[in-house]
Amino acid sequence: MELKFIDFKSMSMCKSVGMEGLMKFSSSFLDSKLMFGVNVAPSFCSHRGLLTKASYSSTSYDATRSVSKKNFLEDTYSYKINGTNHTSLYFRDKWVLDASDDEYGGVLVNAERLPSDPDKFTFVLRASLSHWKVKGKKGVWLKLPLEKCDLVPVAVKEGFQYHHAERGYVMMTYWIPEEPCMLPSNASHQVGVGGFVINDKNEVLVVQEKHFTPALSGLWKIPTGFIHESEEIFTGIVREVQEETGIDTEFVEVMAFRHVHDVAFQKSDLFFICLLRPLSKQIMVDDLEIQDAKWMPLVEFVEQPLIQEDDMFKKIIDIFIARLGKRYCGLSVHQLVSKFDDKLSTLYFNTVDDPNLNCQAS
């Protein structure tokens, strides 16, 4: 097997990198050499240089390919970083991490095939970034499962930022082009629901929570909660009412919604105020979250000082009363599939063609 020595300082693509070492590797991987020594520092969307110890300038490489192949897709690769011996993993015919293209000119790294060793990862990640830059790629998506947490510091030192995280993984991104970052933001909102349930005795289903804002001490309020992951508003509120009070209900409509910012973790909150029809009567209080629950006469509910003295509560009650008096249209629920994304989606709107309905704008 022929080995070639390549001094990256002499390569035309090697601009301002200061790579001090040299590399030797098999001629069958010559096209891969372009991956090394390329300055991939982007101007946006990246914290490259935040941790100066991670810059190329302090690192020297001395690499040789191992002669012992492990299997068709993988091979070992021996190299030195700052004089320390490492054996790295590479994928046949490419020195880059296994990744698939996304629809926007970016790549999504295959989380299943990440090396476990941080030093191996450092080496392959640098090569991969250089390769993707040469290929004109834009955003790089790197999903690191909890069990690959040792790779997080490596990715940060190579210029990655956090994008979002779920319990079992953190998604990191790197924006390659020297133009404004076009990567989408992560989720920005939590979604809450509240349910007005009124029975045929004109009583409203109300609760007192165990944890509450001191300013609202003593208030009997409607059941509320957050919808679960991928849950509908119209099923989420039925579940919440059932969990908190034991009452089964049927969703009627969304009467209004509230939008507020900078709540949990600086995110925003959308709260949908729903009208529900009760299907059962017997209350069973959820001991974990709820102090007490009861059917409360509408007049008594409305006349609570904390409701009458608060602009928002007062307005919501006005809407509720108007709806009970059939002087108000809420948004009812309609499920349909669109060619836009071939997904079953839920559209909330006033019923347009119902002859019994009279929703007219001025």
Add this chain to the structure above:
Amino acid sequence: MELKFIDFKSMSMCKSVGMEGLMKFSSSFLDSKLMFGVNVAPSFCSHRGLLTKASYSSTSYDATRSVSKKNFLEDTYSYKINGTNHTSLYFRDKWVLDASDDEYGGVLVNAERLPSDPDKFTFVLRASLSHWKVKGKKGVWLKLPLEKCDLVPVAVKEGFQYHHAERGYVMMTYWIPEEPCMLPSNASHQVGVGGFVINDKNEVLVVQEKHFTPALSGLWKIPTGFIHESEEIFTGIVREVQEETGIDTEFVEVMAFRHVHDVAFQKSDLFFICLLRPLSKQIMVDDLEIQDAKWMPLVEFVEQPLIQEDDMFKKIIDIFIARLGKRYCGLSVHQLVSKFDDKLSTLYFNTVDDPNLNCQAS
């Protein structure tokens, strides 16, 4: 200074930990000893044991307090883990990380006062978890800024999970009690907006995007986009229309909204369909995202096959036409502050008391 030797195996609180070593430290920190050797493995919300190499059972401690104080708040602390010498940081009178209580019986670790060294952090984090367990604390919130990324693997190995992440930090959590995890979820939704803008010639403002679903090739659609962090729906749509087409508009109302799941990063999407009044005429196309924009006669817009053949687009157009014919009420915008959280919030509802409006339910 008196030094005491404490065998944690003999302590009543030391259950099933298998701590093999022993510790020596100043008697003035005797109350802190309780922090060590306590099994803090929770049954829920935790991946303790995922990485077996991090379990206590393989670790032995040998610690002595340094006699040289650095300042009032900090001190050095010498100890051994598996035979290796370390010098750890502690805070005067407490071996725990600096943290504040939250409203739900949990603690939020002060990100400003985290040690930088992973070994120091390992030691202090273990002590802190044991301390918080003794104190009956529930959820632990650990915000690790990008520059403290080296601490992420330590936290994972001690049983923390990811909760959410923003560009510059990852938030990690640990649920201590042996009962179901009550920590709130992270943000679940992205919020999009679309705007119907119609001028006095009965022309609709439409665009063709540079990136589109192939199935929608050729469709002239309304301007759409995502709202920014902490942005209102009613300002976000005005901004999006302006950015994409250069047309200034005034928000009229939300006519309907769509809810769909499992979109970007398995999150959900809420899309608000708005009605806007144009304040200018001259179109200026945004070259980055938009291929073309124009004023299109309403009839021509509505009769596009891709709209007529799609249940969702057709329904949304029906609503739009009904609204133009004043046979439909959307939700108008009202801003107010509530005692509930003392925040300026935006309530979207039909105008209840407007005598010109006739929004009546069946």
